[in-house]
Amino acid sequence: MIRLNLRLKHFFILAWLLCLWAMLAITPSSYVSYYPELSDRTQLLSELQNNLGTQAMYGVLNAPGNIGQLTNWKTGAWLAILSAVMSVLLLSSLHRTAEAKGTGELIQSTGHQRSAVLKAALLTGGVVAAINGAVSTAILIILRLTLTTELTIAGSITYGLSIFLTMLGIMALASIVQSLWGTAHNLNRLGLLVIAGAFLVRVFADTSSQAWAHYLNWISPLGWRSVIDCFGTDNWGSILVFAIASLAWAAIALWLNSRREFNSHLLHLRRAHHAHQRRIGGLHSLNLVMHRTGIITWAVVVGAMLLTFLPLIDSLIPLLQEDEATRQALQSFIPMADFQKAFITYAFQLCAILVAIACVAPIVAYIAEEHRGIVDLIRSAGTARYAPLEGAVVISFSTLACCTFFAIAGGLVALQIQTSTVEEGNRIILESTLNLFLQSLLFIGLAVLIAGVAPRLIQLAWAPIAIAAVVSIFGQVLGLPQEVINLSPFSQTDSASLLMFAAIGVLAVGGGLWGSSLREVYK
Structure with a gap:
């Protein structure tokens, strides 16, 4: 089923990935042209670290402010969001949209369990996320050889892993929310609301003056990039934590999926007994x-x-x-x-x-x-x-x-x-x-x-x-x-x-x- 999913969505996947990789490939050179030396960024780093506007948009820029950190801070913020959107749209089309169209029922009629559809959708998304992370890492390593040594190999690898884990985490959370409230008409909206919620949590974590607030980045997949600190400390321990969290959320998504009825959701809002009859005036x-x-x-x-x-x-x-x-x-x-x-x-x-x-x-x-x-x-x-x-x-x-x-x-x-x-x-x-x-x-x-x-x-x-x-x-x-x-x-x-x-x-x-x-x- 994974091969079938990849074949059905190959145009969608390629179109998204090529655009994401192009964005990543072209932006580090612009930073090098404006700030060729690390000393040129001292004043910039000082200002950005105390500026709520840029922190809200992109997150916190950590010292020393090398080209890799600038790329991860600004371009990485956009690519994390766009990669998350891609993963949500892919998951919805392969799982719940398939149920709404009836193809999910056709798959079950061949002897597959209902959970197989969601497993295949998550694994397909995982394969795409792995490809995205691996190629992103390769692009940064090539730029290290051709542009600047400030793009370290360790940082390139942790950046690729952060994109991979962000996509996995968002997919798992979106699947959980879709099992709770998803209908045939709101699947993509629920997924996008998950991304919006993760973004707002990240914004609060990076801009709040409360000492505990920065820990909220640990529960927001869009904040994981900041915790990992690619091209800085390269926090490998946090990568392991986020991988375990993604797998745990995926397990919860599979369990919730098994508890709901086919093409339905678990939580139903209580409706009035005497619903207002709506007049439909035409198409x-x-x-x-x-x-x-x-x-x-x-x-x-x-x-x-x-x-x-x-x-x-x-x-x-x-x-x-x-x-x-x-x-x-x-x-x-x-x-x-x-x-x-x-x-x-x-x-x-x-x-x-x-x-x-x-x-x-x-x-x-x-x-x-x-x-x-x-x-x-x-x-x-x-x-x-x-x-x-x-x-x-x-x-x-x-x-x-x-x-x-x-x-x-x-x-x-x-x-x-x-x-x-x-x-x-x-x-x-x-x-x-x-x-x-x-x-x-x-x-x-x-x-x-x-x-x-x-x-x-x-x-x-x-x-x-x-x-x-x-x-x-x-x-x-x-x-x-x-x-x-x-x-x-x-x-x-x-x-x-x-x-x-x-x-x-x-x-x-x-x-x-x-x-x-x-x-x-x-x-």
Whole structure:
């Protein structure tokens, strides 16, 4: 079953891993160019160790601040989160989603025990995590030979092990939560909530003034990277502890899985005896009822993200004022004329990537519904050929509208929380939110066009988001010309360019709906 899982998900796995490895390979060189000598980082290290803003975003940077520690501190923070997201999506698709589709029951009919599906999913995730950790280690060792000896072999190995254990720990915790509350509609959301919870625990552990708080990193898989201290002390004892914890959580997940009914969960919320009868006004109304939880969840995440990160301006500005080297390093990620405005724009840029993913997801899910025969059933009721895809488009635009509203609310509240005053802050928030809205329209349109015309290629709907995100966030680090960076919608703030992107998106939506009215259901 492990080989079958790897074969079924090979495209998904390769796409994720190649992006993660590319990020790891390109960032150490930028740190070397800005800080070639250890003495160049003395002031930076002193500032970062006392800065709550950077500690909340990336964690604590330990002395002496070598290139390996900088890579583990900043790039490692992003890669740990992205690797965790990958592991959750992989686990859900191989285990509980298989139950919801009925393939899990088919596997059991061949004589396999029900636990075999979860075991195979966890072991498949373990194999992918091991590959991710091993290749990450190899990349860092190659960079040691070609770039700098500050990337030690021991640190490279412990970094690979930290990524491996982070993925295992998150998968096991996600499986536990899915056994307790998981349904066919909330599996990925529960997994992402596990990651969000682990992140918040890590943030509290790294920023709290309480002496005991740092021990919380021991129970958060996203905090394990800090405890292991790759390229620093290389705490091998903690690696053993985290490996045992991951195995223990996996055992608990298997036990809970054995206690629940097939395609069900253990904890059921008590409902009122006289439930309100809901009036369904048609296909669009039904879609909104079925997807409302997901829409609200994405919107709350976007609002909470802005509410968390925008107040960090207060702690970052003194750091930039006192350290020219730090300002130059951040210039690669946040081009700065007016730093306050640039940081707000950068935060909204990250949220725009998240919103684009949230809006494209319903279109991709629609093709899965076609494949399962659900769209055939809808069409048999006499609806137009394009109506089911139109319903998915309505969900995408509803998600975009809700995320836009929460982005405005989160941004405006964040401005009130921070102590410093952002000049014309309300206008900047509103303009950034409008940019977010217009940027997402292009990606929705491209996804709908693929779904309507070439449904077999629907996974390519993620490619424009991935390419645009890499160009926008890492374009400066990669040395790309500004003209190339501006081709990414996420990099654009010019109204005329954004309106052009939005117009292309709207036209693509029309083309996709027209294409779906001409073709048969994808099987």
